[in-house]
Amino acid sequence: MAQQRTRQSELRWDPVSVDRKWQRRWADDGLHTVRDDDPRPKWYELTMYPYPSGDVHIGHWYAMAPSDAHARFRRMQGYNVLHPMGFDAFGLPAENAAIRQGVHPHEWTMGNIEKMRGQLRSMGTVYDWDREIVCCLPEYYKWNQWLFLQFYKAGLAYRAHAPAVWCPSCQTVLANEQVLDGACERCGTPITRRELDQWFLKITDYADQLLDSSGITDWPERILTMQRNWIGRSEGAEVVFDISHLGLEEKSLPVFTTRVDTLFGVTFMVLAPEHPMVESLTTPEQRATVEAYVAEARAKSDIERMSTERDKTGVPLGTYCINPANGQQVPIWTADYAVAWYATGAVMGVPAHDQRDFDFATKFGLPIVTVIAPPGSTGEETLEVAYTEAGTMVNSGDFNGMTNDRGADAIAAYLEARGGGVRTQTYRLRDWLVSRQRYWGTPIPIIHCPNCGTVPVPEDELPVLLPEDADFRPTGESPLARNEAFVNVACPQCGGAGQRETDTMDTFFDSSWYFLRYLSAKNDGEPWNPGQADAWAPVDQYTGGAEHAVMHLMYARFFTKALRDVGLLNFDEPFLRLYNQGHIIADGAKMSKSRGNVVAPDEYVATLGADIVRTYLMFVGPWDRGGDWSDGGINGIARWFNRVWDIWSRDPSGLNGSDNSEGSRELRRKLHQTMRKVYQDLDAFKFNTAIAAMMELTNLMQRVWEDNTASARAWSEARKFMIVLLAPIAPHLSEELWEQLGERRSVHLQSFPEWDDDLAAEETVTLVVQVDGRVRDRLPVAPDLGEDDAKEIALAQANVQRHLEGKEVTKAVYVPGRLLNLVTR
RNA sequence: GCCGAAGUGGCGGAAUGGUAGACGCGGCGGACUCAAAAUCCGCUGCCCGCGAGGGCGUGUGGGUUCGACUCCCUCCUUCGGCACCA
Structure with missing residues (x-):
């Protein structure tokens, strides 16, 4: 609860009983049941489903109440709106609770869901609970497994022995995307590395398709930019440096560069310490030094590697390779400023034109050769820093005198003609590591057989159930690996003794396709019905936090494209429009227990009702920028609703202005202006100004009443439409007032009022x-x-x-x- | 360091080339009340002026324009993302 609580207005109605009355009535009347055969055009509006942490907090309200208002608005516009809700129920916190409190993850999770479902219902949203999904239940994760097998069959899921990011505290492998500043996203512990056999999904095959946003209708440019940066496509060339003189199996050393124009300026080569050829390229004299350096680099966490950012380290391997451009011998080094996972894991050192290479060459006394001369210079000057801008080619043989732009093309063409390299591109994006050495996730449906190798679990044997008995000690091994009844199984191919895969899936797997499961939530024969998918998908409007810009949203896009390629979907973008709400803070600061400014929505709902909380959250500021909660502010909404209630309870028959009086005309004009404004603002998620416009209308009604200048008819009309405008935002109060006006059919089944621009036009x-x-x-x-x-x-x-x-x-x-x-x- | 967003009264915010501060909070004054709360009415960017009115004002400095919170450039600050990416 926020600290200074201002004196609250006394409400003119009992919001709690009004909430209860209408929530019950709507449920009884099936008002939120969504039919597939409804003839109206469909609108699929989805809000990111919550993790069942155990409590619906104000952030959930801030995400869900406005999106509910928007979905309701679409319904009043004449769409058959699907706006479902469920729970992202697998994941680490349940397992951590099991470890700390001794509660089984299933029990913990389902208990939390039970509580949160009740809290969510108190918001008065249009969620059709018949479509609820809970990812940790076999009826959901069975289809994770089925989908995994479809990917496996299509060659999109593969197993690889790879260095994995390891969190020593969570005792688990992390996806690269779950690492923040070299530390575990969840607990902040600096990460290390571990070699493990892991399952990957080939998201990199889709890098270019994911860069292409042409199938997206409307996403924030910011999110698209983040995804582009995450994919990190770089144009360049792979240049082959000859090493055949060393008599090794490998005859060449490929290196990716974005600056092939600087090829004549290469004075050294750097391999990442983890580069597979470091060992074979090391001379016996250098072996001890190199091994020590590599061991040191591997032991370092990413944080330590980054802390040495300014001071370059490295050791020479003792060998050299041949520059294909000029035949020069280039000494090969290893240094940890080259990273193994990016591009070829090797950097061609051009100190004159790359600052990192410059720093390295300066420290180790390597030559610095200028090959791009700045405009107006001969390129003879000694460089103080690397020159990275455009210029004229020098010291570059036949290419001298060209602009470096043209030189890049010419050198690339020269290399391609002689087999010395090829123009290509590389990506920052890496394949998606989906294996987790954890219990509380979907078991990967694979059996390892000594004879047959990797064998998929036959589809008719799905789901592979998570065993109920599990040992949650964090040993670094999945609890499933210690469960012999689970592990030991006959090989489906040869019948011999096989062992189940004991890793479980990343929970982002669940959320990559959940929007499809809502369409066929109870279908136990298929993950979704193709007809229902065709009818409803893709999602027309998706809303949620921007923190999912590059993980969930990219995985879901990848899934959709991959599912299209395996023939399961007819579209390739999951979410046509995306809107990211901001964060709700309190009294100017992030909510935290230590600050004592945590707003518990239940306490407010229990006294003010859901509508005041909903409306205040929408009024507090523009939705995408977040808002600052204050108890004084929410009281302002309570006051406004009191005035609304008061206005509605007046008997208009005493009004004796004429229908064409100035008061009547002014009221009618304001009404039509408000209809237009609310329509346009709700359409664009500008809830705060929509509410302000309705307040202005109320203020005018108040004034016109005091002056007694309007007709009863103009007054009644304004009063009636005002309530329809309010319906998407404050569903309970508006329904109650609607009923008191003697209306029979729910206000939520009314069409959005049509305004008349002529009536809305100003007279003066x-x-x-x-x-x-x-x-x-x-x-x-x-x-x-x-x-x-x-x-x-x-x-x-x-x-x-x-x-x-x-x-x-x-x-x-x-x-x-x-x-x-x-x-x- | 790079990319992106933002900076407006005491506060949350409105206005996207044309009256800056809608709407709400807070504050001040008044009505009601024995009193207080609630409610209702009025005022409320700063400065000068009795007033009419005038000057200043949207992070900073410049520019474009008849006119700039809005468009362009410089810098500063805050937030978000990325970062030894070859």
């Missing part, structure tokens, strides 16, 4: 009169006033005349209905 506007750009008067005029008339009226004003005294109007800028600027200079 304020014309701003400026002299040299400074406001000198404001005049009420007809909107269609002509320029000449405007000038005449403006020039008659005393204050305008005063400021024009002794000056000559040389120019007049007239914006009809807005402004007249008289320019004198």
